[in-house]
Amino acid sequence: MLKKYIKLSLKVLLRHKFFTFVSLFGISFTLMILLTTTAFLDHMLGPAYPETKLDRSLYVLDMEIKGPEISRRGSISYYFLNKYVKSLKTPEAVSITSFFQKTVTYHDGKKYKIAMKFTDAEFWQIMDFNFVEGQAFTKEDVTNINQVCIINQATKEKYFGNESAIGKYIEADWKKYKVVGVVENVPIIRILAYGDVWVPITNTKEDIVSYSMDGDYQAIILAKTKKDFPAIKAEFQKHLDQVEFQDDTYDSIRGGADTILESTSREMFGFDDSKAHLLFIIGIGLMILFMMLPAMNLVNININRIIERYSEIGIRKSFGASSITLVGQFIVENIILTLIGGFIGLIITFIVLTIFNTSDIIPYANFVMNFRIFGYAILITLLFGLLSGVYPAWRMSRLKPVQALQGGTK
Amino acid sequence: MIQLNNIDKVYATNTIETTALKAINLHVEKGEFVSVMGPSGCGKSTLLNIIGLLDSATNGEVLIDGQSVQKYGDIKLAKLRNQKIGFVFQSFHLINDLSVLDNVEIPLLYRRMSGAERKRKALAALEKVGLKARTKHFPNQLSGGQRQRVAIARAIVGEPELILADEPTGNLDSVMGAEIMDILMRLNKEENTTIVMVTHDEHLAKQTQRIIRLFDGSQVG
Known part of the structure; x- marks a missing residue:
């Protein structure tokens, strides 16, 4: 069954080449931006050669x-x-x-x-x-x-x-x-x-x-x-x-x-201690924004994709698919789409970081991919992909087979 | 095999109620080939959808093999459709992304069965409708008659006791229509499959064992 789902998913993705491209571009580009940014931040603010004792260091910079x-x-x-x-x-x-x-x-x-x-x-x-x-x-x-x-x-x-x-x-x-x-x-x-x-x-x-x-x-x-x-x-x-x-x-x-984060925050927001965590909040906000872009894109694409497949849902229901089975099919499709996007994002990030590391844009740069952030990003993308794909699929799977066969009309 | 008791079907919107079926009582025996006739909009397809558990009745009771299905949930209805019923639609309803073989395998996907067994059964069904040579084709590479034969192969692949055909020859010319009718007749005679067929064609209906006539949602014959 799973093999069939995967086969069907790939066929569906190939059929809608433009939608698939936009979707994959959204996922992979966002992951690339996120991973490159975190690689920069890790490199700047995280413990790395020669500042390996960051967790014990305070700075008087400002x-x-x-x-x-x-x-x-x-x-x-x-x-x-x-x-x-x-x-x-x-x-x-x-x-x-x-x-x-x-x-x-x-x-x-x-x-x-x-x-x-x-x-x-x-x-x-x-x-x-x-x-x-x-x-x-x-x-x-x-x-x-x-x-x-x-x-x-x-x-x-x-x-x-x-x-x-x-x-x-x-x-x-x-x-x-x-x-x-x-x-x-x-x-x-x-x-x-x-x-x-x-x-x-x-x-x-x-x-x-x-x-x-x-x-x-x-x-x-x-x-x-x-x-x-x-x-x-x-x-x-x-x-x-x-x-x-x-x-x-x-x-x-x-x-x-200050710690390195407090110090960066102080440089950006001045001496008001109530704003000390503003940098952290802005960072999280930006990450959510980065993730929201492909999520919105996925929602849009999934809705279009699902509307187009009313008839297929009707056929499958007519021949014995239950609502749960159909939702499962859409989950597999979304997982595959996200994983392909994630994989492409990973490759693009490697290319971008290699360009930075080998060029003189940033002297002696040695950016390293943060796989923890990659894992979180993939998980969040999957979550959005699932929510955006599964909810309309679940709603549609609740239709009577005859309604789905007629194109979703009630 | 099928028992309908006092079936009503009403389509209601915010402003208007339309009665599609009124107090339908019907009994179809196992192995019967029954046709349903009547003018457009008289409720033929609605009746077929209710028999096939694709739609629910507003009032009344549907019994399949003596079991009332009124209180069945989604999973139980899906299982019943999968194991007992095969559908043939006027507009074929094939999935264009899937090959002929994959389309025919659909009902078997929802059964516990190995891929090899699924393929074997799908090929056997395609052989019965004379399309074994087209397994790798896609629906849009086939003629209307061939598509309907694929749809019949899909309907019979799970060896259901009941086939519901909604104007199966409606989109075909007379030669192809006759071919499809031959296949249905053969299934009924050789495999004792119960068939309920909606049709406009008096000539085809006369070939079946019994004709049920509907007018304005009521059974008139």
């Missing part, structure tokens, strides 16, 4: 400082982070880093544009970089303003080919740095870890020691366990209450030690 005539929001000074964040007692480690800066360098007469990042020794403790050669720079390197650096594999290959890079020098930001380590490439969307060259933060040309609230630095806090988050946040708020402003430019400061 601070608001106000004065009588001026207010600013965003990154803050090394001075502030060093005095009020680095001094936190509860965390396992605190790192201060700059955003990556693009700088032009020359090597063997060739011009290179590289992403340079100033950071400290704790950065290498918090991040899980895979060292291909050498090791991380140390606290002493940072304190002593040693001109050492860590480079990624792509930079190593550009500069030194297949030879070892350790002990060799590269020039960046008009300084010569001795390579002490080579790490695997980090994709640009891991924005807090990304770089081509990492150097001790003390090598920056900026005066990071003297008092200033303005700056472009962030802090990454590694908790001993996730359970310490409330304590760390409370301790940070306590430190904020004690901030001393040494001139009249600013007189108040707001911000928090």
Whole structure:
């Protein structure tokens, strides 16, 4: 019976080529968008190389400082982070880093544009970089303003080919740095870890020691366990209450030690805590919207398909099909349609992610399909497919055979 | 085989009630070949649909093999249709997406039967109507007469005791109509199948054992 249903379903789908195409396009395209988006989000916000300890990490990325005539929001000074964040007692480690800066360098007469990042020794403790050669720079390197650096594999290959890079020098930001380590490439969307060259933060040309609230630095806090988050946040708020402003430019400061999601939400919706879950709600809303599009499409197609098949239903009922049996037939048809659409969606997603991974659109991208999301998406699509197909089929199967034979007239 | 007691059928809309059948009493014995005649709109097809459990009566009682079916639910009615009744419609009612063989197999899909057994029985039914060579064709590749023969093969494949034919020759020319009538006559004589046939054709009706005449929903003969 099932084999017959499957055979009939395929025949029906092939008969209505245009409807089938629209239906499959809707399902597969939606799944592709959903899977590609979640692959991006996973890659950006989920634990991935080298940020594997995301579940224990808090970030100070977005601070608001106000004065009588001026207010600013965003990154803050090394001075502030060093005095009020680095001094936190509860965390396992605190790192201060700059955003990556693009700088032009020359090597063997060739011009290179590289992403340079100033950071400290704790950065290498918090991040899980895979060292291909050498090791991380140390606290002493940072304190002593040693001109050492860590480079990624792509930079190593550009500069030194297949030879070892350790002990060799590269020039960046008009300084010569001795390579002490080579790490695997980090994709640009891991924005807090990304770089081509990492150097001790003390090598920056900026005066990071003297008092200033303005700056472009962030802090990454590694908790001993996730359970310490409330304590760390409370301790940070306590430190904020004690901030001393040494001139009249600013007189108040707001911000928090946030998880990556809270931090993204804060960047989008500001400092109103009641909106902290807005990002999550918007994300869910968008996913539902994505799913609704093929669902509406399926409803429409199923209704058309079923109206066209009144006569068939009448024939089958005349020769012994019960309402339940007919509903079963439509369920099989919908499952097949959804599974084919899902399979096509999976293939398209693989192609799209491979294009992103192999092209230079996003440097060092390594997008991975989220099969959990794929599973949920298929389930939701199946559910909508079943509801939209089975309900009209069930209603129609309730007709007397003679009504179905006459085209559904009562 | 079939017993109808005081059958009324009324079609009601919000504004109007139309009586299709009035106080029909009918008894058809096993092995009988009965024709139902009357002018258009007199309720012939309605009567056939009620006998075939495709429609329900507004009042009255339908008995098949002595069992009243008035209180039967969807599943029980479906089973009864599947095992005891075969239908032949004027407009054939074949499924165009399915091959001739698949169309003929339809009644057997709703029985516990292997695919091989289903195929064997469908081929045997097609042989009886002289269409064994067309099993892989689709309905729209066949002539009207051939389609009706496929419909007859579908009606007899499950070896039902009763065949209900609603103007089976209505869409066919006289030669093809005669062929279809021959097949029905043979089924009745050789296999003792009970047949109730609705027809406009006096000539065909005279070939059956009994004629039931309807006029304005009432039995007049």
